[in-house]
Structures are given as structure tokens and as C-alpha cells.
Amino acid sequence: MKLPTWPLAAAALGGLLLLIALSVLTLSRKAEYIYTELDQLNTHHRDVESTLRRLRADVHLSGIYIRDYLLDNARENAPEYRRHLEELRTRNLESVQRLRSMVRAEDRARVLNLEGNLNDYWQTFEPLFDWTVVEKIMNSSRFLRREVLPRREAVLALAEEIEQLNNANLGAQRAEVMKRQAQFRSSLHSLLWQSLLLGLVVAITAVARLRAVERRSDIQRTRAETAESQMRSLSQQLVATQEEERRKLSRELHDHVGQMLTALRLEVGRLERTRGASDGRFAQAAAECKSLVETMLRTVRDLALGLRPSMLDDLGLQPALEWHVRDFRRRYSLRVGLTVTGDLSGLPDQVRTCAYRIVQEALTNCARHAKAGNVNISVCLEAHQLEVSVVDDGTGFDPVTQPRGLGLVGIEERVRELRGTFTIQSSPTQGTRLMVTIPASEDVSEAHVARVAS
Numbered sequence: 001m002k003l004p005t006w007p008l009a010a011a012a013l014g015g016l017l018l019l020i021a022l023s024v025l026t027l028s029r030k031a032e033y034i035y036t037e038l039d040q041l042n043t044h045h046r047d048v049e050s051t052l053r054r055l056r057a058d059v060h061l062s063g064i065y066i067r068d069y070l071l072d073n074a075r076e077n078a079p080e081y082r083r084h085l086e087e088l089r090t091r092n093l094e095s096v097q098r099l100r101s102m103v104r105a106e107d108r109a110r111v112l113n114l115e116g117n118l119n120d121y122w123q124t125f126e127p128l129f130d131w132t133v134v135e136k137i138m139n140s141s142r143f144l145r146r147e148v149l150p151r152r153e154a155v156l157a158l159a160e161e162i163e164q165l166n167n168a169n170l171g172a173q174r175a176e177v178m179k180r181q182a183q184f185r186s187s188l189h190s191l192l193w194q195s196l197l198l199g200l201v202v203a204i205t206a207v208a209r210l211r212a213v214e215r216r217s218d219i220q221r222t223r224a225e226t227a228e229s230q231m232r233s234l235s236q237q238l239v240a241t242q243e244e245e246r247r248k249l250s251r252e253l254h255d256h257v258g259q260m261l262t263a264l265r266l267e268v269g270r271l272e273r274t275r276g277a278s279d280g281r282f283a284q285a286a287a288e289c290k291s292l293v294e295t296m297l298r299t300v301r302d303l304a305l306g307l308r309p310s311m312l313d314d315l316g317l318q319p320a321l322e323w324h325v326r327d328f329r330r331r332y333s334l335r336v337g338l339t340v341t342g343d344l345s346g347l348p349d350q351v352r353t354c355a356y357r358i359v360q361e362a363l364t365n366c367a368r369h370a371k372a373g374n375v376n377i378s379v380c381l382e383a384h385q386l387e388v389s390v391v392d393d394g395t396g397f398d399p400v401t402q403p404r405g406l407g408l409v410g411i412e413e414r415v416r417e418l419r420g421t422f423t424i425q426s427s428p429t430q431g432t433r434l435m436v437t438i439p440a441s442e443d444v445s446e447a448h449v450a451r452v453a454s
Contacts, residue, residue, distance in 0.1 A: 016198050023191040027184065034180050041173050048102050052163050055095040058088045059121070059155055066125060066148060070140035073133050082129055089122045104169065110161060121151040317344045317352045321359055321379065332367045335374045342381030351440050354414045355379065355388050361407045362390040362434055369405075370394025370432060381440060388436040396426045411436070 062085055069081040096115045103111055124147050131139070312320035318340050325338045344352075359377055366372045372394035380387045404412075408424065411434075415422040420438035 013202060016195065016202060019198065020191075020195055023195075027188055027191065030180075030184050030187070034177060034184060037180075038174075038177050041177065044102065045167075045169075048099065049163065051095050051098050051102070052159050055092060055099075056156060056159050058092050058095070059118075059152055059159075062088045062122075062125075063148065063152055066128070066144070069128065070136050070144070073136070075133070078129050085122075085125060092118055092122070107169075114155065114159065117151065117155050121148075121155055124148060124151055312352065312356055313349075317347055317355055317379070320356055321377070324356070324360060324363075325377070328363050328367075334367065334372065336363070337374075337376045339376070339378045339380075341379070344379070344381055344386075347381070347386065347440055350418060351386060351438055354418055354420075354438060355386060355436075357414060358388050358411050358434075358436055359390065361411055365405070365407055366390075366392045366394060370396070372431070384439060384441045386438045386440045388434075388438070390434045391431065393431045396428050396430045396432050398428060399424055399426055 065081055065084050065088070069078070072081075093115075096111065096118060099114075100108060100111045128143070311323060321338060321340070325336050328334065329336055347355075359379075362377075363375065366375050370392050372392035375390065375392045378387070378389040378391075380389075412422045415436050415438060418438050420436060423435045424432065425435075426432040
């Protein structure tokens with residue numbers, strides 16, 4: 001038992017889509033984590049750098065305040081300078097506390113060292129506010145050179161050292177992030193190749209399966225076409241054989257049985273005349289035999305004409321159609337009109353027979369199924385094309401939903417054998433219009449004979 005193709009293809013495509021979805025989700029999370037980490041790293045570096053910049057700025061600003069205070073001889077301004085320095089000191093200590101929370105554990109010793117130097121630096125300024133103007137003038141230069149500048153330089157050196165450590169940490173962490181980005185790209189490439197490989201396997205499997213299915217379909221189609229061609233050939237041979245048998249049977253009935261019945265009728269008449277009119281019972285019996293023979297003769301002739309009218313072979317298509325229309329009117333009491341355009345005497349036998357059988361079958365359908373009151377038949381030969389049209393005003397039918405009977409199928413098969421076209425237009429309560437176009441050239445007839453013979 002062969003497994004169907006679609007479950008395998010659906011499972012493979014579903015697995016491929018699931019792999020891609022899970023991989024994309026995982027990679028997107030990794031990428032988001034990397035970008036978040038990089039953003040946090042940059043933010044941390046900017047915060048440390050900003051804090052150190054503020055700390056250095058406050059130290060430089062304190063030096064300016066001290067210089068201005070030492071140059072200012074007005075003692076009443078001392079509280080204002082002292083207040084500014086206290087604000088700078090408080091802000092400095094806050095910056096140090098912030099640095100302590102931002103740096104790594106192994107770098108906190110440098111921050112503590114910086115905090116100690118800053119405390120020494122700020123405590124150096126305490127005696128200044130007790131100096132007199134003379135002391136300011138005498139000691140300011142030496143005090144700045146020996147006490148303030150060395151401590152300030154030490155503080156700035158520590159701040160510079162911390163900044164360099166921060167830059168180094170930034171470089172190391174960026175290197176780690178770059179390493180993760182490389183791993184991310186490697187994972188992305190791996191996913192791409194896995195997806196391509198799986199897609200290639202699915203595509204190869206699907207193509208191979210489709211090729212096998214197409215190959216089997218081609219084989220089945222070739223077999224079906226061969227079988228259809230053989231069936232059509234058999235159908236053509238059957239139709240030709242049936243027509244030939246009808247012709248032979250009609251000839252036999254007309255020539256032999258009809259002649260024998262005619263001779264029997266003449267013999268009964270002669271016997272009646274020989275016996276004389278004196279014997280009434282014999283004359284009556286002879287009359288009954290004669291009537292019976294007449295009935296049998298008409299029946300045999302009607303049967304022979306119904307099978308295949310001899311006038312179709314002897315006189316042509318138009319006289320045969322005219323006789324059939326008259327006989328049809330007599331038997332079914334329908335109003336049938338026949339219009340013939342063109343010279344039909346030169347038609348090939350196959351075309352002539354096909355046209356007659358089309359009209360015969362169409363009229364039979366009108367009488368049996370259509371319940372028509374009027375039927376119009378048109379036969380036109382023009383430009384080597386024989387067009388046959390039969391229109392009735394019967395009940396009609398739906399050609400799409402209602403299946404065609406054997407009669408219409410037989411008509412269509414006959415027309416197709418002669419490379420003609422067959423169309424039927426009908427709808428309920430609107431009547432039916434049957435139209436047939438058949439090539440009337442000799443080569444079509446010869447091709448039909450060759451197909452039947454093969």
C-alpha cells in the first residue's frame with residue numbers, strides 16, 4: 001500500500017516552519033539581550049564619566065573660590081565663600097558615593113582612596129577662614145603651593161585613574177559584547193544553513209514525489225487516451241457495421257420478402273379469379289388472405305424503410321428526408337417543416353447517412369420526450385459545410401444538469417467521427433434547438449473510411 005504524499009509534505013513543511021519560528025524567536029531574544037546589555041554598558045560608562053567630570057569641575061571650582069578668597073581683603077565676604085565651598089564639598093561627596101555604587105568591587109578601593117584624599121583636601125581649607133588680612137597676604141602663596149595644589153593634583157590623579165579604569169572596563173565589556181555578537185552571527189548562519197538544508201530536503205522529496213506522480217499520471221493518461229481511442233474506433237466500426245447491416249436487411253426485406261409477398265398477393269388474386277364468384281365462402285376467404293398479405297407487405301416495406309430507406313442510396317438525401325417527414329407527420333400528427341438549401345446530390349455517403357440519422361433521431365426525441373407541436377428542420381449546404389438544424393417548441397430540458405440520452409450521445413458520436421461540431425441549446429419550457437455542422441468534402445469521408453478500416 002502506497003503512502004499518500006500530502007501527510008509527508010505537510011509534516012516536513014510544518015517542521016521547517018516550526019524550526020524557523022523557534023530559531024527566530026530564540027535569536028531575537030539573544031539580539032534583544034545583546035542590545036540591552038550594550039545600551040546598559042554605554043549608559044553606565046556615560047554616568048561614570050559624567051560623575052568624574054562633575055567631581056573634577058567641583059575641585060577646579062573650589063580652587064578658584066580659594067584663590068578669590070585669599071585675594072579678597074574684605075572679611076565680611078568670608079561666610080559667602082565658606083558657604084560655596086561647603087556646597088562644593090557636599091556635591092563632591094555625593095559624587096564619590098555615586099561612584100562607589102557604580103564601579104566594580106575590585107575598583108572600590110581606589111574610590112575609597114579618592115574619598116580620603118577629598119576629605120583631606122576639603123579639611124585643608126578650614127584654617128583659612130580664621131586668618132587675618134595680614135596672614136592672607138603673608139601665607140596665601142605658600143599655602144596654595146604646599147597644601148592646596150598637591151592635594152588637588154592627588155585628587156585629580158585619582159579621578160583620572162578611575163576614568164582610565166572605567167575606559168578599560170568599557171573596552172573589556174565591549175569586547176565581551178562583540179564576542180556575543182559573533183556568536184549570535186554564527187547562530188544566525190547556522191540557522192540559515194539548517195533551514196536551507198531542510199528546505200532542500202523537502203524540495204527534493206516533493207519534486208521527486210511529484211515527478212513520480214506525474215509519471216504515473218502520464219502513464220494513466222496515455223492508457224486512458226489509448227483506451228478512449230480504441231473505444232472510439234470500436235464505436236465507429238459498430239456504427240458502420242450497424243449501418244451496413246441495416247442496409248442489407250432493408251434490401252433483403254424489400255427485394256426478397258417484399259417480392260415474395262407481392263407474388264403471393266398475385267397468386268391469391270389469380271386463384272380468386274379462377275375459382276369464380278359462385279362460391280361465396282371461398283371468395284371471402286381469398287379476400288381476407290389478400291388483405292392480410294397487403295398488411296404484411298406494408299409492414300415489411302415500412303420496416304425496410306425504417307431500417308434504411310432505399311431512396312437514400314438511390315435518390316439522395318433530400319428525397320429521403322422529404323419521405324421521412326411525410327411519414328412522420330402521418331404517424332404522429334405533428335406539424336413538421338423542412339427547408340433544404342443547396343444541392344445535396346453530391347454528398348458523400350457517410351455525410352448523407354449521418355445527416356439522415358440526425359434528423360431521424362431528433363424527430364423521434366420530439367415525438368417521445370419533447371411533447372412538441374411544431375418542428376422546423378433546416379438542411380443547408382454552403383462552402384463545403386453541411387449545416388443541420390432541428391428546432392422544436394416542446395418542454396425542453398437543462399443540458400447541464402440533465403444527462404443526455406443514448407440518442408443524443410449517438411448523434412454526437414457520429415458528428416465527431418466526421419470532424420463536425422454538435423451543439424444543443426435548451427431550457428425548461430423554452431424548447432430545444434439542435435445544430436450540427438459537418439464538413440462535406442470527400443477527404444473527410446475518405447479519412448472516416450480509413451479510420452473504420454483500421
